[in-house]
Structure formats: structure tokens, C-alpha cells
Amino acid sequence: MTESDNAFSLAGRQALVTGGTQGVGAAIARAVARAGADVIVVGVRDDASAQEVLDDIRRHGRQGELLVADLSQPPQRYVDDILAAALDRFPDLGLLVNNVGTYIDRPFLEMDWSTYQTTMNLNVACGYFLTQAFARHWITKGIEGRVVFTGSINGMLAEADHTAYDTSKGAVAAMVRSLCVALAPHGIRVNSMAPGLVRTPLTGPALDQNRLQEWMELHTPNGRVPDADVCGDAVVFLLSHAARHVHGQTMLVDGGMSVWQQPDPPSQFG
Numbered sequence: 001m002t003e004s005d006n007a008f009s010l011a012g013r014q015a016l017v018t019g020g021t022q023g024v025g026a027a028i029a030r031a032v033a034r035a036g037a038d039v040i041v042v043g044v045r046d047d048a049s050a051q052e053v054l055d056d057i058r059r060h061g062r063q064g065e066l067l068v069a070d071l072s073q074p075p076q077r078y079v080d081d082i083l084a085a086a087l088d089r090f091p092d093l094g095l096l097v098n099n100v101g102t103y104i105d106r107p108f109l110e111m112d113w114s115t116y117q118t119t120m121n122l123n124v125a126c127g128y129f130l131t132q133a134f135a136r137h138w139i140t141k142g143i144e145g146r147v148v149f150t151g152s153i154n155g156m157l158a159e160a161d162h163t164a165y166d167t168s169k170g171a172v173a174a175m176v177r178s179l180c181v182a183l184a185p186h187g188i189r190v191n192s193m194a195p196g197l198v199r200t201p202l203t204g205p206a207l208d209q210n211r212l213q214e215w216m217e218l219h220t221p222n223g224r225v226p227d228a229d230v231c232g233d234a235v236v237f238l239l240s241h242a243a244r245h246v247h248g249q250t251m252l253v254d255g256g257m258s259v260w261q262q263p264d265p266p267s268q269f270g
């Protein structure tokens, strides 16, 4: 099955997914492999979860590779190495998913430079400079690359104690608009898939405290806090030929939470 038979297929493609060893990134890696692409996942360590993702990629008949790197460092320390290692494995790699990211909760008045900087390095600078490195290579080789960032509903809606995270995800939404304008003339597409809350190793502990899962279900129109597979399928669409005219967009994958004016008066008082 090729792109000309099925616009949603990624057959014959090769992808790199940062933060691809667990959670949202692992779901993206699995979905991209299911759609037909070989996948390199980048994670902070080689652990059981990373090996499960590689096994799943290979079960789909695709090649799966792991790169270990600390992406919380300033990008100049790792970007050249990742580009070289990726091209060594897959010289025609044309799909980049800048998914890595985290949040560290802290009241704004107590936020420190180191936590802020780690958040911005992982959530913003990593994707910015990896995209620059791949784009330079693609333009030289005439490859029409496709880039998807993992944003967040927190790029548009604020949460207490999430100021650094919210700032970083707002930057991701602005970045995909800017990179779209810079790279679309070269045939390179840049978009973002922005999840609402989904269950991952990062969010699981919070969901299981203070009835957060129940609260989120009540405040989401479709009543669901899903697993991260919903993110994977959305990213496949954005990477695929089916999205060929979609540039610079942030696609919310949030069960409708971001469009719901809350609290909804009739249910509160009816």
C-alpha cells in the first residue's frame, strides 16, 4: 500500500520520534509503524518500555531503532549526533516528530531558573533545533520533509502551577506557525498535535489522586480520559499525504475540552 493507493499510508517512509520510548511518543511510534514507516525512537534510557516499543514496531514488519540521549541539555550538545545517527540508519528519513516534553509543577512565585530552563530545553529548544538540522539536510537533498510537534491543550488554556509548561506549549504553537512560514516554500510541512489529558506514565500518578480522572471526565464533552493511542492516529494523519495542504496548524486532540465554556450553567443549577 503506497501513498498513491491510500493517502493515509506512510509506507516506504522513515520517521524519528523524540520521547518515543513511553507514553504519547510510544503511541506515535506504534501508530507510525502500523501506517507503514520504519521508526527511530529517541529516549532518555534503554529500558523495558523502550524495548516493548521496538518489539511492537518490528511486529508491524517495520525496522525499529533506539537512540539514547539527554534532550534536556542545550541542543548544541546533541543535535549533530542525532542527525548523523539517524541518517546513518535511515538515509532517506523524512518524518520528524518532536514529541519530547515534560512538566514540573511549581507555583509561579517559587519557580527557579533551572526548572524553567529544563522545561524550555525539552519542550521548545529541542524541537526547534532538531527541525533546523533536518530541514537543512532535507533542503540540500531535495526531500519534502514533514514535521509534527506534540503541543498541549496547555498551549491555549492555563493551569495553576503549570506556568513554565504553559509558556513552553504556547511557544510550540507559535513555533509551528513560524516554521511553517519559513519552511513551506521548501516543500516542508510543519504542524502540531496538541493533546488534552491522556493517561501516560507522566500523568497516571496525578490522574489517580484527588479524583482527577473523574473530574476530567466530567469536564470533557466526550467524557473520556483516553490512552495515548488517540494521539498516535492524529499524528499519522498530519504526517500523511492526506494532510498535504495542512500547514502551521495546531490540531487539538482533547475530546472537545478546549471548546467547552465551563461550568455549564444548566447542569450546575438545573
Ligand SMILES: NC(=O)c1ccc[n+]([C@@H]2O[C@H](COP(=O)([O-])OP(=O)(O)OC[C@H]3O[C@@H](n4cnc5c(N)ncnc54)[C@H](O)[C@@H]3O)[C@@H](O)[C@H]2O)c1
Residues within 6 Å of the ligand: 018, 019, 020, 021, 022, 023, 024, 025, 042, 043, 044, 045, 069, 070, 071, 072, 073, 099, 100, 101, 102, 103, 122, 150, 151, 152, 153, 194, 195, 196, 197, 198, 199, 200, 201, 202, 203
Ligand atoms: N500525557 C498527557 O496528558 C499530555 C497532554 C498534553 C501533551 N502532552 C505532551 O506529550 C509529550 C509526552 O508526554 P508523556 O505524557 O508521554 O510523557 P512521559 O514522561 O510518559 O514520556 C516522556 C518521553 O520523553 C522521554 N524523555 C523524557 N525526558 C527526556 C530527556 N531528558 N531526554 C530524552 N528523552 C526524554 C522519555 O524517555 C519518554 O520517552 C510531552 O511533550 C507532553 O507535554 C502530554
Ligand SMILES: O=C(O)[C@H](O)[C@@H](O)[C@H](O)[C@H](O)CO
Residues within 6 Å of the ligand: 103, 152, 153, 154, 159, 162, 195, 196, 197, 198, 203, 206
Ligand atoms: O499537557 C499536559 O500534560 C496535560 O494537559 C496536563 O498538564 C494536565 O492538564 C495536568 O496534569 C492536570 O493536572
